[in-house]
Amino acid sequence: MSYSHLSPATRLLWAKSGEPQGHGLLAHMLDVAAVVEAILAREPQTTRHWAGQALGWPEADVVRWLAALVGLHDFGKAIPGFQVKWDPGWQRLRAVGLQAPEQALRAGNHALATAKLLGPLLSGRVAGDLSWLRAVSQAISAHHGYHFLPTEVEGGHPRGEPPAWAAARAELLSAYWSTVAPPGGPSSPSLPLSVVNWLAGLTSVADWIASNVAWFPLGERADDLPGHLAAARTLAEAALDAIGWHASRPLLPPADARPVDALIAQMVDRPGLTARPLQQAGDALLRQVAGPCLMLVEAPMGEGKTELAFLAHLRLQSLLGHRGLYVALPTQATGNALFSRAHGFLAHFSAARVDIQLVHGGAAMNEELRHLQEIDHSPDESVSASAWFGQRRRPLLSPYGVGTVDQALYGVLNVKHHFVRLWGLANRVVVLDEVHAYDSYTSGLIVALLRWLRALGCSVVLMSATLPRARRDELIRAWGTGANDWPALDYPRVSLVDAQGVRGEHFGARPLAPITVHGLGEDVAALAAQALALLAQGGCGAVIVNTVDRAQQLYRLLRGALGSQVPVMLFHARFPMEDRQAIETQVLRCFGPDGDRPAQALLVATQVAEQSLDIDFDFMLSDLAPVDLLLQRAGRLHRHTRARPAAHSQARLWVAGLVPGHLPELKKTAWGFVYEPYILCRTWALLAQESTLQLPQDIDRLVQAVYDIDTPLPEGLQAAVQDFIDISAYGAYVAGVHKQRTESRLVALDPADVPEEAYAHKPRGHEEEEGGIGLENCTRQGQDAVTLVPVAVLPDGRWQVRAGGPVFAPDQAVDDATARALYARQLKVSHGAVVKHVLAQEPPVAFREHPLLKYLQPLRLQEGRCAIGPLQLRLDAALGLVYEQVAPPAAAPEETA
Secondary structure, X not given: OEHHHOOHHHHHOEEEOOOOOOEEHHXXXXXXXXXXXXXXXXXXXXXXXXXXXXXXXXXXXXXXXHHHXXXXXXXXXXXXXXXXXXHHHHHHHHHOOOOOOHHHHOXXXXXXXXXXXXXXXXXXXOOOOHHHHHHHHHHHOOOOOOOOOHHHHHHHOOOOOOHHHHHHHHHHHHHHHHHXXXXXXXXXXXXXHHHHHHHHHHHHHHHHHHOOOOOOOOOOOOOEHHHHHHHHHHHHHHHHHHHOOOOOOOOOOOOOOOOHHHHHHHHHOOOOOOOOHHXXXXXXXXXXXXXXXXXXXXXXXXOOHHHHHHHHHHHHHHHHOOOEEEEEEOOHHHHHHHHHHHHHHHHHHOOOOEEEEEEOOOHHHOHHHHHHHHOOOOOOOOEEOOOOOOOOOOHHHOOEEEEEHHHHHHHHOOEOOHHHHHHHHOOEEEEEOOOOOOOHHHHHHHHHHHHHHHHOOOEEEEEEOOOOHHHHXXXXXXXXXXXXXXXXXXXXXXXXXXXXXXXXXXXXOOOOOOEEEEEEOOOHHHHHHHHHHHHOOOEEEEEEOOOHHHHHHHHHHHHHHHOOXXXXXXXXXXOOHHHHHHHHHHHHHHHOOOOOOOOEEEEEEOHHHOOOOOOOEOEEEEEOOOHHHHHHHHOOEOOOOOOOOHHHOOEEEEEEOOEOOEOOOOOOOOHHHHOOHHHHHHHXXXXXXXXXXXXXXXXXXXXXXXXXXXXXXXXXXXXXXXXHOOOHHHHHHHHHHHHHXXXXXXXXXXXXXXXXXXXXXXXXXXXXXXXXXOOEOOOOOOOOOEEEEEEEEOOOOOEEOOOOOOEEOOOOOOOHHHHHHHHOOOEEEOOHHHHHHHHOOOOOHHHHOOOOOOOOEEEEEEOOEEEEOOEEEEEEOOOEEEEEEOOOOOOOOOOOO
């Protein structure tokens, strides 16, 4: 078959506009098919095997079948309502007799037309079940971001079009199919939703690549269609090279039988190192694995869980052919810290080129990522970061990534191109760290994510130091294993389930020095006084509080008392991003394992210092928090082996609000708005009886005692709880958990659903970071939030990024350098009055028209302040964004006669 043998009408159908002739629809379909072949050739053999089994084809034919199907994604462009959108192309079609009435021109959604028109035509060429054909049409027609509902598909047929259009489409399909598709048909009678979304993700990615005219110039590349396809294959290979989409190779070749000690030593670049007991126990389980598995690691801080996660990837990729690794963490700060370690891990094991991405909203400002992007394609570097993968919605396509759990959770929500995220996660080792650190709503989404990861052929490593039993059982059930089948092991423990069943091991953890626990009143002044008394004895300490306002108050008191004599650092989430990242770097430099530690210093922080940062303190003070989070904080006490001041030779933890017989005020402190009051009360009742914490032995006992709410607290403590908290708090807690879980089930997609019905009652919305009008599908619940960029409004009406920074006109487009400077200043706030005020204002041209800024909102500061009713916002270099209540002016005295 050749282009010259086609009827003029079929040959002139266009897919991409542009002079002189645009890009023909048949040519674009062949280009996309070629890209699919190139992508799958670079993916692991296990990916092709999984796809062949799922789709019902022999593995030898699966690549050609997938290419043939995906290339049909734009078949619906062969309708009058689309072809009329480019006038030169439309006039050429009219000249050869393809015309249409006004009624037919109104149906212009080509993806919807693909969903409606393709199935009946394919049924004569593919011996598949009707539901199989509908599922394929659903998958490939979703390439603009969302799946169509069955009721929408009914409107995809152009009404009143002349018969010549159907004839042109039939000829188009015949020419394409005879060029690309192998003979035969699928043996699978239907497709599960996991396969439908995997196919949808592949379709979108291939279309993005083949639509880039820098890689696929417009026009026919040979008269015969096989010749065009062959040329497109060459272009596709060059495009993947340009992207940095490298051929998949295991980091650890299957023939590499080195023991765990050697692998851990290479991982951390310390020859002769012996693996920790956790790593030895985990490796013993991994060596016996049969098929994709779920590994659950419950171990205290500092036991080498991260290295075990990397080891799990090495073993599982080598044995099972997984394509890569994604490590999902609770926060951007923890993601940044892990990114450096993952980069080092890859550098130590990658013999060929590999790509790694930092996957969260602030990744663009990470200096290490930017360096890796700059060295992309350098022949001297084995690890780099492709700029193409770094674009929105694409980072999870890279085989290696570190980021927030939210980026993975968007894969199970009905947001735009959610299936691209699922395609990227498929056949990966996915590590979910700190799985205890989420509320009931996000935890429910994680349960849904686990179901998807299993359906997509992944292996998963769950890690936590403090995991309540009910939460653990829920995660196990999500993988399809009965909680009663899980081994009853002492803490700490590592367990694994695969095709052979469930097994696990208890291991000996490094005993930590006992931590003595002391109570304090909840007043900020009491915290400051105790911190100053401890600091006077030398050493480095931390004060971790539950709200930004308390952290700012405390910092003011401490700085006022200490002056500039002793370093005092403030670390919270209400700093502009570039300032927060600089503070994070300073914190790690001062308190990390290899930092330049001062003789005396204090860190005042919120929960941002609670997880995954490898920092160490001589003494610590903390607000009362749920027991698992308090233990996380306490895990930063005496974490590293080092010489300490004599007064701090024993680890000591002071807890504000932990006064026996006096439950702290949960409303005035706002603690009851940050954490569940009932859980805080159980924590208070239990820890008020404890004078010493012995870690890791006490971790499991305390966490289970607080969170197993169906089991009474130890004798006497249950009465204490009831004396100090209204019994309705228990009911409110149970109802709140139930409400959040119900809401997560209502929004999360279920891989077990029938594809046609799966989206019928799932809200179609946008991601939180995208902002804008309409429904937001969130990964975390809480108050509405907005991402702000503070700007100084100058007297002449122009805006300034910061003191000494770029000045720009808000009603004009900004250059990339100014946009990056603005982007670096973003911070998220959830104060209701601020959110309402900012969203009521129209974003200026400078923000609307730059891709880095279009989801951000300016916070207009005049003379450093912004007044919103009685609330005044002030950006302080030392304190971050400060909220201040301004008293109304006194009323003028009434005039007297």
